[in-house]
Amino acid sequence: KAVACAPRGKRALWMLNIQVGTQSISPLMWAIETGSLDAANAIIQDLLTIRADRDRYYYGMDILFERHPDILKRLCVDAPALLKTFLDGLIWRCRTTENGQRRVNYYVQHLLIDMDGNFSKATEWIVDSKDPKLICHPVVSLVIDLVWSRVAFRNFLSGKTWFLFTIIIFVSSQSILSHINDDSHEASGEERFLVFFLRCFIYICSLGQWLVKHVAACAKDIRNKDFVRIGRCPVPAYWAEWHGACSFILTILLTTMLGMEPILHCLPDTHGKLFTEVCDASESLLFPYSLVSTVATLLYFLLLSDLSVFSTRVSAYVLVCTRVLSELFLFLFGLCFFALTFACAISALQQNNRDFKHIDNSIVNLFKVTFGMYAGSNYDTLYDAPALLIAVFVYVATTVIFLLNLLIAQLNCSYQATYLDMLGYARLNRGKIVVNTMPGVSVQRWERFVASLHFDDRLEFGEGDVGVTGGIQMWEPASAHITTVDSIRRFGGSTSPAAQWPEEDVHGDDDVDRFDRMEKMMEKALKKLGRAGGTGSKVNSTLSSGAGHLSSSDGSSHNLSQG
Numbered sequence: 001k002a003v004a005c006a007p008r009g010k011r012a013l014w015m016l017n018i019q020v021g022t023q024s025i026s027p028l029m030w031a032i033e034t035g036s037l038d039a040a041n042a043i044i045q046d047l048l049t050i051r052a053d054r055d056r057y058y059y060g061m062d063i064l065f066e067r068h069p070d071i072l073k074r075l076c077v078d079a080p081a082l083l084k085t086f087l088d089g090l091i092w093r094c095r096t097t098e099n100g101q102r103r104v105n106y107y108v109q110h111l112l113i114d115m116d117g118n119f120s121k122a123t124e125w126i127v128d129s130k131d132p133k134l135i136c137h138p139v140v141s142l143v144i145d146l147v148w149s150r151v152a153f154r155n156f157l158s159g160k161t162w163f164l165f166t167i168i169i170f171v172s173s174q175s176i177l178s179h180i181n182d183d184s185h186e187a188s189g190e191e192r193f194l195v196f197f198l199r200c201f202i203y204i205c206s207l208g209q210w211l212v213k214h215v216a217a218c219a220k221d222i223r224n225k226d227f228v229r230i231g232r233c234p235v236p237a238y239w240a241e242w243h244g245a246c247s248f249i250l251t252i253l254l255t256t257m258l259g260m261e262p263i264l265h266c267l268p269d270t271h272g273k274l275f276t277e278v279c280d281a282s283e284s285l286l287f288p289y290s291l292v293s294t295v296a297t298l299l300y301f302l303l304l305s306d307l308s309v310f311s312t313r314v315s316a317y318v319l320v321c322t323r324v325l326s327e328l329f330l331f332l333f334g335l336c337f338f339a340l341t342f343a344c345a346i347s348a349l350q351q352n353n354r355d356f357k358h359i360d361n362s363i364v365n366l367f368k369v370t371f372g373m374y375a376g377s378n379y380d381t382l383y384d385a386p387a388l389l390i391a392v393f394v395y396v397a398t399t400v401i402f403l404l405n406l407l408i409a410q411l412n413c414s415y416q417a418t419y420l421d422m423l424g425y426a427r428l429n430r431g432k433i434v435v436n437t438m439p440g441v442s443v444q445r446w447e448r449f450v451a452s453l454h455f456d457d458r459l460e461f462g463e464g465d466v467g468v469t470g471g472i473q474m475w476e477p478a479s480a481h482i483t484t485v486d487s488i489r490r491f492g493g494s495t496s497p498a499a500q501w502p503e504e505d506v507h508g509d510d511d512v513d514r515f516d517r518m519e520k521m522m523e524k525a526l527k528k529l530g531r532a533g534g535t536g537s538k539v540n541s542t543l544s545s546g547a548g549h550l551s552s553s554d555g556s557s558h559n560l561s562q563g
Contacts, residue, residue: 003015003046004500004501004503005500006500007497007498007499008051008053008058008498008499008500008501009058010497011046011501012058012060012063012064013063015027015028015047015060016028016047016063016064016068017067026067026068027039027043028040028043028044028047028064028068029068029074031043032074032075032078032082033078037079037081037082040079040082041082041085044082044085044086044089045085045089046060047060047061047063047089048060048086048089048090049089049487049489050092050467050468050487050488051488051489051490051501052488052489052490052491053490053491053494053495054492054495055495056495057468057488059107059468061089061090061110061468062110062470065110066115069110069114069115070125071086072086072125072126073125076126076128080129080134083134083137087137087139087140090106090107090108090139091104091105091138091139092104092105092107092461092467092471092487092488093105093481093483093487094462094483095483095484095485095486096462097478101475101476101477101478102475102476102477102478102480102481102483103460103461103462103473103475104473104474104475104476104481105459105467105471105472105473106142106471106472106473106474107468107470107471108139108142108146108472109453109469109470109471110470111123111139111140111143112143112146112450112453113450113455117447118446119147119438119446122143123140123143123147123431123435124435126140126431127428127431127432127435131424132421132423132425132428133421133424134424135424135427135428135431136423136427142472142474144427144431146453146472147434147438148430148433150449150452151438151441151446152433152434152437152438152441155437155441156309156437159437160306160307163304164304166205166206167300167301167304169198169201169202169206170198170202170206170296170297170300172198173195173198173199174293174297175297177191177194177195177198178195178277189273189275192273192274192275193274193275195263195275195277196263199261199263203254203257203258203261206254207251207254207255207258210247210250210251210254211251214247214248214251217238217244218236221237221238228240243306246302246303247303250296250300250303253292253295253296253299254296256292257289257293260285260288260289261289262277262278262279262282262285262286262289263275263276263277265279265282265285266278266281266282269281305318306433309430309433312423312426312430313426316422316423316425317422319418319425319426319429320415320418320419323414323425324411324414324415324418327407327411327414328407328411330410331403331404331406331407331410335367335399335403338398338399338403339363339366339367339370339395339399340363342362342395343356343359343362343363343366344359344362345391346362346388346391346392347359349391351388352384352385353381353382353384353385353388355378355381356388366395369395369396369400370396455469455470457469459471459472459473460473489501
């Protein structure tokens with residue numbers, strides 16, 4: 001009612017900008033900041049309602065984003081309850097269907113493009129909210145899928161192709177070629193040179209790339225004073241993500257491998273075999289080097305798990321696996337506690353079994369018992385010490401029967417809780433990758449993508465009914481979202497932008513409307529009967545009074561139904 005008297009051309013502006021002296025106040029932002037969410041909800045609904053007269057359409061989307069470019073961020077932070085209303089207002093669905101398909105317009109221009117023509121931060125704000133249900137909204141899904149499939153996918157794939165190539169080189173130099181001559185303990189000069197060349201490639205190309213990337217990321221976080229705390233130690237914020245932390249650890253391991261490289265330590269003492277790894281100087285380094293290489297290989301393949309983003313189903317499965325890992329760690333903690341407890345207790349027994357003589361041996365063999373690795377013949381020796389046999393039986397009952405079944409129950413409950421939102425978590429993962437990939441997209445490619453969307457073209461609401469700009473039109477199955485009411489408010493009368501919109505019936509009483517239609521149909525039928533028969537006027541007056549009585553009685557029945 002407060003904006004009912006506003007000119008239709010300035011109605012949206014009245015709800016977004018009020019000039020008080022030299023200050024400009026936004027009623028929408030004021031309602032959000034003061035917690036008046038009902039008022040804010042009403043303003044958003046009014047702004048994103050499409051109205052039409054005989055000359056033009058009126059839609060407040062452009063004015064809303066011009067006045068508040070960060071409206072989505074403000075809603076995510078201060079009023080997440082209004083996000084659904086806001087996003088639903090960016091969708092128009094046709095009431096009628098064609099060949100089992102329904103026309104749908106998604107007005108997503110400002111979610112894709114900011115005021116400067118660059119990639120909007122809307123996706124970043126949505127991903128930062130970490131809401132698996134919000135990310136599955138049709139508008140958000142459309143934006144992320146569009147950017148992923150037509151822009152970010154190629155850049156991400158090219159980066160992962162290079163990373164996959166470096167993994168192949170690393171595995172070839174550390175796991176394949178280094179053991180190809182284990183039987184003869186002699187490698188040819190060509191093989192030694194190939195191993196040296198591949199390791200130089202890893203140290204220069206892979207390690208060099210990681211060093212540049214981490215130095216730039218650390219410098220950016222330090223410059224922006226963006227830190228997180230691990231315990232009491234402040235670290236760069238990008239370490240908070242598992243990908244950043246794993247790649248940083250991998251960089252440290254590759255640097256350590258370079259410092260421990262046996263080939264470099266053997267260069268002064270080759271004994272006539274250039275690029276050999278076996279010499280007096282490298283003898284003490286071979287095992288530590290292989291241990292570091294093993295951990296680096298595991299991290300390489302762990303970082304490769306990002307490729308699951310190509311399939312939402314596979315990505316959801318990977319995310320479910322990571323989310324139930326906490327239950328596995330709890331089981332391992334409990335298992336270690338019981339193994340240490342029973343190992344100390346068994347070692348205190350007076351018994352001569354060599355497998356359980358000392359605490360360290362007892363712990364190892366108890367773990368073997370739990371995982372079914374303890375030889376069956378060794379159980380026979382336990383009969384010589386009944387107290388030891390009873391202790392082992394109690395341990396088996398505690399770990400194998402109780403802890404393992406408890407783990408299964410916990411995994412089942414955790415999976416059921418995560419399964420409901422696993423698609424949302426998968427889309428959050430894809431959205432995060434889109435946000436991280438977009439800075440590497442060239443300006444020319446981005447401009448070609450934006451031009452292909454034709455946001456300047458007006459979208460049709462029907463055959464020959466041209467609507468407003470800023471959207472993408474798609475078709476969906478008619479049964480996907482059943483729509484029986486036209487969401488566009490159409491008005492006759494004056495088409496002047498200075499004129500007010502006619503007063504709307506905000507109550508929308510369906511029962512009253514139904515009886516009104518029945519009354520009009522009866523009046524038309526009476527007129528036809530009156531023209532056809534000679535006693536039309538008499539019948540018409542009689543039935544009209546009956547229709548009036550029906551009209552008054554339906555109002556009272558409606559009041560009774562509400563009471």
